[in-house]
Every structure is written in structure tokens, then in C-alpha cells.
Amino acid sequence: MDGPSSGDKTPACDKENSFVSHVVGLSLCDSTPLLWRFQDLKTVRCQGLVGALLGSLPRTPRQNGRLGRPLLLMPEEERMLSDRHSAAALCANDQDEGVVLRHQLEQYEEEQRRSYEEQNVLALEDRKSAMLRAMTSSHTGSDAGNTDNLQGRLEILDQNFTFPQSALAVQLSTVRAGLIYCHEDRAFLQADWPMRAQDNPCREVRYQVFTDLRSRGFYLTSGGKFGGDFLVYPGDPLRFHAHFIAVCLPLEESVYLLEVLAVARLGSNVKKTVLLCSPGLNGVQYTSLQWSGMV
């Protein structure tokens, strides 16, 4: 296989340099690290890490076509971030003391009250402008009596308008409230890094292949649904189809012919090229499989 073009100048990552310095925060959910903060998601994407969205999309939650936060990283993506020292684990501080809690509670109630007042004003303005629009459009030839009439109505509205509590728009936050980035977190995290099973040789092979392909500018996602380790995209998966199915194998490992045939056949059926990827001393060796279809 040809060496893929090196160095990606994907336009979206023009600002990449500015994001590399940004440390993303991972939070553990059931011992799986997830990314929650919008800015963190953007940051890792600009580093060419795609991950997988797990949550329901706020706009239209009841569908599986497009999902929303949180973002789950592949183990290789996690490790790459940790190798670059650009990720930190965030801990949920559950041990809020009474005073802090009371303070938070007061703050929350105060915010709710303020929100209600502001929304009340907004709703009233909304109603007024709607009324104004209705009046002016129905009476194009405006005369004095009409404006008086309008003025009167607006006053009545002013006096009688009530904004029901149930109409108050509230936010169901995605990210934990009051979570402010701080440098202590980062230090804390190096010790308790979630990616533990590094002793697994299989993982090591995968990681080497991952870093190599990533350094050549490819985007990678998990390839389980196509029977491989990774799906390899020439550009951002939003705009491009995967070209390769990467299967990671240690160099010295022998392979069953049937397995090779199966994966090659599958690859040709989905119009992708199967890559056997084996890290060696001089970088990763790639072998592409093609179903020749020769009779």
C-alpha cells in the first residue's frame, strides 16, 4: 500500500495549535472516561480524535441517527491524550459540606427567581410586540382613535399580565453545574488515569497502529461493525467515507487463511480496502488485501 499523504491540513483544525495547549477534562462514569464539556469535545476533534457520542440529542432525543454528549473515547484516543498531557480526569466532588451546599442552594434559588423575573419581562414584551403587530397589520390606515385604543389595550395588558410559573423555561444542564476548570485537577489525574490495561500486547499493537495512522493524517473510529480494529477515514468522518478497515496484528503472528478471506471479502462488499497493520522495528507495516475477482 502507498504511504498515505502525511500531514493533514484540514481547514477545521487551523486553530489546532491553540487547542493543543488546552487540557480536556475526562469524567469517570462507571469506570469509563467520558467527555462532557462542549469545548473539550471540540478540542479533541481538532486533534483528529473522533470518539463516539453516546447520549440523546437534546434537539430530537428519540432517534439514533444523531446522538449528543457525552463523548466516549477509544482507549487509544485516551492514551494519546494522556501521552500528550492534554487530558485530565475530573472527579465528582460529592462531599459537599453543609455550608457549601446551603450556599449553592441559595444561589440556585436566587437564579431561579431572577430568571423568572427576566422571563416575565421578556414574555410581556413579546406579547406587546405581537399585539402591536396584529393591530398595525389589520388597520393599515392608522388614525388617532386607533392608537388610543392600542395604548389602552397595552395598559390593560401591563396590569393584567401574569407569567405563569409553569411557562418558565428552565435548562436541564448537560454538564455538571459549577464545574470550573482548575489546574489541581490535572495533577490529580495523572495518578489515577483510567487507562490501565496497557500490559495487554494486543492493546499495544493497536495503539502503535493508531498513532501511526493518526500521524499520517487519517481519522480513525472503532471498526467493530466491519470486523476490524479501526475504520480509517481520509478526512473528517463528517464529510468522508472510510477507505480502509484496519486489522491490527503482531508481525510474528500467523493468520488463518480463512480469516483473511473472510475479512477481505467483507471489505470488498462494503467497498473498503482491508489493511493488515503490523508494527515492526521500522514503523508499522501495512498490507492491503484486495479481492481480485479473477476467474
Added chain:
Amino acid sequence: MADKHKPDTDRSFFSEILSPSELFAARSRSHKIPIRGQKDFFPNDSEEQRQRLEQSLNEHWSLISEERVERLGNLVRAKWIPGDQIVELQSPAGKFWQTMGFSSDGKQFLLPEEALYLMECGNLQVFHRDLPLSIQDGYERFLSPNTLRLQQYQVFGHLKRLGYVVHRFDPSSEPSSYARRLNLPQSRDRAGRQLKRKRSASPTPSCSRSEAPEESTTERMEDDKPRHDGEEEKTVPESQLTASSEAPSVQAATTSTAEERRGRSWWMTEDLKHKASVHCPPSASSHWDFSTVPFPDLGGRLSGCLASPDPSLLPGALAVGVCDVAAWKGRINLRKVKMSAKERNREKEVCRRRRDINKDREVQQCSNWADYKKLLAKRQGRRKGRPEHLWNREVAPLHDPRQPLPTGELLDKISVLKSTNLLEGASRLKGSDEWKICFNVYQPDTVADFKKSNPGKPYSRMCVCSFDDPVPDLRAIKLLASQSGDVPVVIAVVDHGDISFYTFKDFQLPKDVYP
């Protein structure tokens, strides 16, 4: 976006809290998802591609960054109870209550995964210590090894978003395989099949297979031996009727009890044994004088009780007590049977043939039924020339070529390895913790009339595993199948964000031959 770490921008940056005016404006925002255009094949550094990518990314990020904003009146309020790992509703439940949640002590509760899903759908606001929980809080607090793993929640959410009703699977609420088998009316076909299979597997009864040869060897005897007919269930009652001289009453008796063939034949033989014991004192293997072995005349002389039969004539440890026939006598139809001329002719024919047999000296020498059968077999063998030596030995051919048998049955008979199915022997396997069924899944189209109290039979049952896990072995599959009964078990494999479903099913190889 701000790329500097000014403290003031940091705050707005990371807290992602909307201002009241943003909240108000969000009430009227669109719910449409932008369509993703056709993807390009390869990046070519063109300006056009760059713009398209930027547009896609912008749409992507605007979707991802969007916060959930709901009217307070549309939100159900609830409280997280960490001790019980459960969510208690504090305001009336919404439409979701039809398929989710449960009541206890007059309170309404949601399981953590249900609550989390409803939070994600913007239907529920959960409070903890009077502060609202974010979605992140929900994930981190609700999902744990004690409740549901993240992977399991991924599957749960995936199915819920597709509209399925998903409940946790509770093995204790499922009937055991034994209970399932007893409970015939509920799952009739399965239980029936299971019984049948069990029967053919055990060597003793194997009725269906032994029946065929017996019938063919006794073709001729059918008429001669009415008692045997009684057992063979296929003969017309008239033959029995003439065989025993007290025709009308017995015939009536047989027809009246003939609702269930098997049951009746059992009762008849019982009767016969009775008579034998009454009239033949324990003369063991002497030549039986069949004229002295009449049927019990329940309609006439006999009254009250039938004495218990001679134990030496009964098989094994069977004990038969005195039989009170008074109740039966009441049901006997004593009307005289009217026969048409045709029927009478047939009777005569039957009588003639029977007489022929009984005059046969060889037949007369037979001391019992087995002797007679042997004689018949010998005669038949002689006539048709079966290579006798093949049958003399311990190992005999699987099939007697003289017996006509449909090809399908023949193939079945000579197949040494029988096919098995997933449930066979599964109940004997010991359970393991490795594989567990997580969810009962009900189809979306049943949602309208779905009842939590009586959900009915699930559409499928779901196991959740990861791509790193092994494929379940046959033992695990059998165990899962026996836990699930007749509901298919589907295995959901989670590969990061992707979920694939697969299932193992019994497969019956198609037969080429049909009778």
C-alpha cells in the same frame, strides 16, 4: 471560540449555563436536524470542500452544544435517593408512566436508567439535595455496577429511542422450566413439543416408532384378537362387539368412554385383566381357554363391585383394588344396537375369518399372545423370505424391508444421530454468572395497550456484552435459552458507540422428503 484562558471567559465557557434571555429564546427553537449531504470521496484541498466541511462542522457543533430547555410545566419533578439507587417522583408522572416506573407505598418511583433516559429526553428534572442534577450527574450517579453498567444503559437508551418498551429482566419472575411445562394452556405448543421430545428420548415408551411395525405384522390378527384391537385404537367398535358375545352393552360402554382414545384403551385392558382373574384361577402359563375369558358384563349380571384382579397377572408392583362399577353402570347405554344389512354381513365375514384362525392347530398350540405373535412372524417370514439370519443376532438391521414405510419416516428411523435443540438438557446445566439476561424488550406497536402489571410475553430478551468479550459458548447459550423459555434471546454487542445485535436460533434442516 475563545482560545485564551482569561478567567472571566473561562466561566461562561465551562459552566455552559444559559442566561434567562437565552432560555426564553430557546422556547421557540427548531427541532429539525440538518440533513447531512453526500460525503466526498477524498480530500483534495479545494476551497469548495473546505467550505462544505466547515459548514458540516458548524452544524455538528451547534447540535452538540445545544442545551436542553423545557418549560417548567412540562417537567416532572423527582428526587434521587442514593441509598436505594432509585428516583422518586414528586409531581404527577407524565405519559411515560404507562411503560416505565413502579409504585410502592403509595409513592411513584423510577429506576435509575429510566430516570436518566427521561432526563435526556427533557421530560424529567431530578433533584439531589434540592439541587437539580445535570445529565452528567445522572450518568455518574445513576450508572454503577449495582444498577446498570454504562454499556447496558447504552443498549437501553438505543432501544428506548427506537420506541421499544424495555424492562429489567428479573429471573425470579420467570417460571422455571418445570413450571413452564406444567402450565400447558399458556404456551401449549412448546410444552407439548417438549413432552414429546422427552418421551422419544427415553427408551421405554417410544410409542410412535414401535407402533408401525406392530400394526403391519398384525394386519391379519386385527380381527382375530379383539383385545388387541382395544389397545390399537384404530379398529371399529363392531369387531370387539362380536368378539365378546355380550355385544350391545360392551359396545355402548366403549363408545361412551371413547372420548379420549388412549385413556379408554387403558381402562379396557384393565377390565380384561379383571375378567381373566375372575375366571381363571392362577393357572399361570397354561393354555388359556379364551371362551372362558369373557368381558365383564357391566350391564347385566354383575352388580356393585369388580373384585380385584389376580396379582400374578399384573405387571410388576402394580396394585389394583376393588373397582366400584356402580357409577359406570348408570352411564351405560342399554339400548339394542340396530345393524344395517351391510353391517351384519361384515360381522358375519369377521366371524368366519375368526373361526378359521382358531381352528388352526398351530395357533391353538400357542399358549399366549407372545407365542402367537412369534408364530405370525415366522409365517410371514417364511412367506416373504426375509433373510432370517440377519435378525437372529444381537445386532439387527434398523429396518425390516418388508414393512412399508413412507420415505420420510424411514429416513427418520435410520438416522442414528438425532438433531437436538437449544433447550434440550438445558435445565440440567448449572447456572453461571458469566452471561445474564438484562432486559425484556416489548415491541413499539404494543405500547398503546401496554400494561406494566401484565406486560405479556416479551418480543425478545436482551443480553449486553462488549466486543472484547468472547462469543458465548453452547453452554452459555443453552443456559440463556432455558432462562428465557420461548422468547428469543438477543445479544447486544457494544463496540464503543456502535451497538450490534445478534441472536442464536434453533434451526431445523429442511427435509427433502415429505410423505
